[in-house]
Amino acid sequence: MRDVSPDKLKAVLMLLPSIILIALFVYGFIANTFWISLTDWGGVAALAETPVKNFVGLQNYAELFTGFLGGGFRQDLVNAVYYSVMLLVGAIGLGVFIAILLDCKPKGEDIFRTIFLYPMALSFIVTGTIWRWMLAPQGGVNLLPTFVGGNPLTFRWLTSMQAIWEFNWQNLFLIALYGLAVGMILIGFGTFRKNPARAGKRWLLPGVLAGLLTWLGGDLLPQALFMEETHGFNLAALGIILATIWQYSGYTMALYLAGFTGISQDLRDAAMLDGASDIRYYRHVALPMVKPITISAVIILSHISLKMFDLIFAMTGPDNAETGHPALTMYLTTFRANDFAKGAAIAIVLFMVAATFIIPYLVSNYRQKGSR
């Protein structure tokens, strides 16, 4: 046996309690939830002292994705995707914009910084209640044009029944393949300048091929559902996205501002000396330098978009399919309908979606450490 230094032993002993607790209360319970999602725990005797749980395999998942009554969940999932994308674009875009403005050191910069960061200090419930009032049909935001002599808006921020960008869930596989093809082609173009041969072989050609094959043989693909079911972006979700962006753009601003301040003034001076305008400085020098910040902002914000429960609960309540979210459906399915197995299945799906964000990040982190 090799010598174990007392230092190492102490470290292990110190870490052991938290390792055990995390293993039990985080990973143990994830495993337990997964197990429950494979059973049929639910229905009338769900709350018996020793409830009957029969193993049913992936039936709960199949019902959620292809069942007649899973339509609500599928719309929620589509909503969650739109929430994530729009929150990322909105909060990072606005955050960067404000950070750049403040980085130019206007008068009273510190006051503005506090003002913009402040919404983050509020809880989602408070934000939700305030914005629900602001977005009420006959008040708040809709009255803004009247201050400049216009007619009040009539848009139903939270209750609109309109949907755009609709697609048929039956064509899910088709859309996924097209998305893949477009993604590969885009990556190919993006890396073309760096390494044309590799970009062509690895991304462009397979991308074009995949697109062509999907176009030609798309009819042969199985349909994801036995009936037509359209899902799209519900305009009612705009109100919720607006409130989230309001709350989190200040936070991304703070992240970027910290990054920008960390860039040495010499670099900026050098860029200016070379004749770079402010815009070109941020585009080609500052933003590439704060790439790690962009990555962490994306990860944090996408997680927030998956945990939007309280905001939606406060703004549109529990039974509003237009603005639904898997997290909300999971709670209602579990604790209102007593359908514990299906609730667990929804939780696992959410967990998987979150994992798709976090795992690539972890992998790239390990690689960086390895190469060092």
Place this chain on the structure above:
Amino acid sequence: MKKPYFNMLVVLGLTMLLLLPVTTTWAKDLSGDLEIFSWWAGDEGPALEALITLYKARHPNVNVINATVTGGSGVNAKAVLKTRMLGGEPPDSFQVHAGQELIGTWVKADRMEDLTFLFKAQGWDKAFPEGLVKLIGTDKGIWSVPVNIHRSNVCWYVPANLKKWGVSAPKSWDDFFAIAPKLKEKGVVPLALAQNWTANHLWESVALASMGPDNWDALWAGKLAFDSPAGVQAWELFGKVLEFTNDDASSLSWQQATDMVVDGRAAFNIMGDWAAGYLSTTKKLAPGSGFNWGASPGTDGMFIFLADSFGLPKGAPQRDNAIAWLALLGSREGSDAFNPLKGSISARTDSDLSKYNDYGKSAAADFGKDRIAGSLAHGVTANEGFMNDFAAIMEMFLKTKNAQATAKATQQIAVKNGIGK
């Protein structure tokens, strides 16, 4: 020789003293804790307090723990209760909507004690209407003590406004469809509606009017399919009614929808009779003249009821204290202390009507003679699984307005949730 005599007398006297209160008011010597779990906070808090005060007067040695979890119609409280029950830590007695919400969740899971013995001992089988006892029990027993009765199918309006517009309160939905276009022309919303659950609430009034009480009962007994012609007709009628509601409904609370009637922006509102308390207490309108009411169109002589009740969970830590609590709830004294404050009526047929306001008196009179039907939106007729799925079905209908497809989907969730089994 005198001393033992004297001693014996003292001992005898003391035992008599001890025995006397026990035999007359048997519960005086209850002690320990009593934890009651409810969602009655805020506006409803004082009514619960009145009951607790009464309980303390009867059993001064019991320490009452009032565990409330706030949130309308128990959204949060029910989740907390479930985690407590699953964790093996039941409260002594908890609030629950009487009917299938209790039976489907707790009785079928074998977590409740049968209260038939208490009903017999207290003579409640005669004090409560027979139809009510049937709806809160199963063939295996009676599972909770109803504390109050609310009516769901009430149509509210302001008489002065109706006069101004030249219409009268509709007796049937055909009457309503005759006057609704007139109201619309005047820029008045014929029927004010609020967020999702009030649509479920409206649906039960419309469906009962459409299919009649016999079909309604058959529906929940599993003898009539939801996608039968009668079921589809109910959805069709509901769709027609929705055409005359406000389009910003889902962003309003029920109070805001009632406000529309008060402000003269809407003509009618169908809401449970908690609206009476809101209109008279908060809005300071006089019952009968400031605001008036009738059964919702087409449901005259029918009473859709919902009730809050308390049950006795198996394994209650202080069972005797809980039984004393339940005995108080069902007593005339208890229910007449609670209900005038809560704005509901007593489930008993012999309550002291002088303690109630005008609305309460009229509701109590109707409750005594009307055909009693159970409420869907408030947990009497269907279990929680069905109610949860029905909320999703309602969302689907509000969007598609397709009666046929919605009726089919409703039948599917009825099968899935074992309605009538």
